[in-house]
Amino acid sequence: MNKGRVTVVDIARAAGVSKSTVSLVLQASPLVNEATRAKVNAVIRELGYVYNRGAANLRQSASSRIIGIIVNDLTNSFFAELAVGMDMVMQSAGYVQFLSNSAESVDRQREVIASMREHGISGLILSPARGTEAADLKPLAASGIPVVAVVRNVVGAKVSSLSSDNHAGAKDAVRHLVSLGHRRIAFLGGIANTTVFGERVAGWRDALAEAGLEAPDALVIGTTASRAGGVAAIERALLVPDRPTAALCFNDAAAFGVCDGLRAAGMEPGRDFGVVGFDDVIEAETAVPALTTVSVDPQGMGRRAAQLLLKQINAGRVEPEAIVGSVRLVVRQSCGAGLKTGRKPA
């Protein structure tokens, strides 16, 4: 059974030329005569020919035009947007992408990477699962497949990375809360022993030190980087003696949770307690109160990661570079600053 598959040879036969000519037409080569090209293209359309990229990729020189993307938590809208940003760039560069969700499991991530290698990806963008080691990426580097780590980076791995300036962002956010008069500022949510958590807490600590305020460990409450984690964190924070009056949250998801938790305790975020998030997810703008947050522009970050990867793919030689994206504080209502002006009715 031929499976009904139409091949270059079928086209060649029908158009009365050789398969080589058909191949040239497919590659839009200038070598082929216009009349011939037209005829071949007509036959291609007529027979419903589908280019077989797998066969073409067999020649060792070819590039698969497939790139792999692995994120650690697709249900988090930060990553969903990151993926969308990458998709945009890759799409217009003529690449397709294998997108997978490691769900924070290194085993799963390993499997996915192996599978992607078998499919011959030309590059990989990875938001590493917690616990990823340099060894996990070794084989990729060995076969010359460029890798870009986003959001988190992998210590010891010689791959490019694109992260955001967590330290500066956290510092700015806390400075802002201090300028609003807060003296007891907590750090809520997130998983304690991760690099990103560490960087953000350091920023928090430094800003407090700068203002001559103390930064007690009791005010650092790590839980999960999710809405539920935020709820749990604020519940505990409100039990601390000499309770905080404001908080920098690990990320926006946690910040929303903190708002939920405050309301459940009869407090209104922004008015009774200052809340600042991190990430600037789309919902941050439309939420009520609108979330003051450190903007890392996930889509933009996705686009930049994709561009970086493409650059490396085209460059051939892989020269790892570490980019730390700058970050800016977006002041909205949840910190209490924007409340005077209020929300203008549409």
Add this chain to the structure above:
Amino acid sequence: MNKGRVTVVDIARAAGVSKSTVSLVLQASPLVNEATRAKVNAVIRELGYVYNRGAANLRQSASSRIIGIIVNDLTNSFFAELAVGMDMVMQSAGYVQFLSNSAESVDRQREVIASMREHGISGLILSPARGTEAADLKPLAASGIPVVAVVRNVVGAKVSSLSSDNHAGAKDAVRHLVSLGHRRIAFLGGIANTTVFGERVAGWRDALAEAGLEAPDALVIGTTASRAGGVAAIERALLVPDRPTAALCFNDAAAFGVCDGLRAAGMEPGRDFGVVGFDDVIEAETAVPALTTVSVDPQGMGRRAAQLLLKQINAGRVEPEAIVGSVRLVVRQSCGAGLKTGRKPA
């Protein structure tokens, strides 16, 4: 340049067997002697061999083990979760997936489908962009590639579909609001002339008719299926003379927007206005007030879609079937029903 690629022939030479034997080992065939298998596997590990799936797929009998997934809006967490559900099933069935975001553009969707065909996908799960026509899926059907449409379906296309019982879900939700004493119930958010919108509005209308209540067009306010759309919808709804006291929202995103808009207007969702969503996104449970919503279990739906597609791929012969998933109302706080019990502190 050999590109450093290790092939079966290299393994064969190093292990002192023929490439056919290596191939048998790769396929875990029982034909090969244990001692030989062990030696070959050792060499495979030693030389760092990577299976070339592209080459294997060349044989016409082979299946690519790649499936395509196209969703119309990945930034909507409903679709992100849908994708995660599919990922789980596909992953464990040994498939990888091309995941793309059509961003509601049919042109983009067409390109993506073409690209996926060239890569030889064994099946496609599609949440069609608005305006998708049967003709867009024709070539896939023609080459015997099974397609499962999810969420929305494509009229006239002979593909399997998996949608949820929008009519029944909406009806249940409105009945519940009626049972809580509401008499003026709006339908808020969503894009007006889409199938899903139509089905949900019909359920809303039928439930009202059943209760002997009127269903004026002024109370159907279509905007966008997003948080911002919900805010806009409730703003308009509150201006309607004889304003509604509760609303069924097109989806959870819109419902969250409605809650935001209510608060901005000084009203508390659940207490001053009943809000019911649709989809049961994860955040629905942890939000404050927890969202009463019609559960369609996006992850579960993703899993079922993936299973349906796998069934069709394995069956060979493609027999389209339309599955309408049942749906159930999850009563939480936002409708006002759960307020008496309140939220128990953790």
Add this chain to the structure above:
DNA sequence: GTAATTAATTGGATCGTTCCAAATTTGTCA
């Protein structure tokens, strides 16, 4: 009108794997 030049076209050979039929080795039994 023929040689030189340029423009188009074309057979293999090749990429890395699978599959088939055929060959080889090993084992069994009278």
Add this chain to the structure above:
DNA sequence: TGACAAATTTGGAACGATCCAATTAATTAC
């Protein structure tokens, strides 16, 4: 030990596109 069956192994021909060197056709030059 020889005949026969079972267990292993193995070349070579696919699969569908690309690329190279070589051939043929069309132009131009003299």
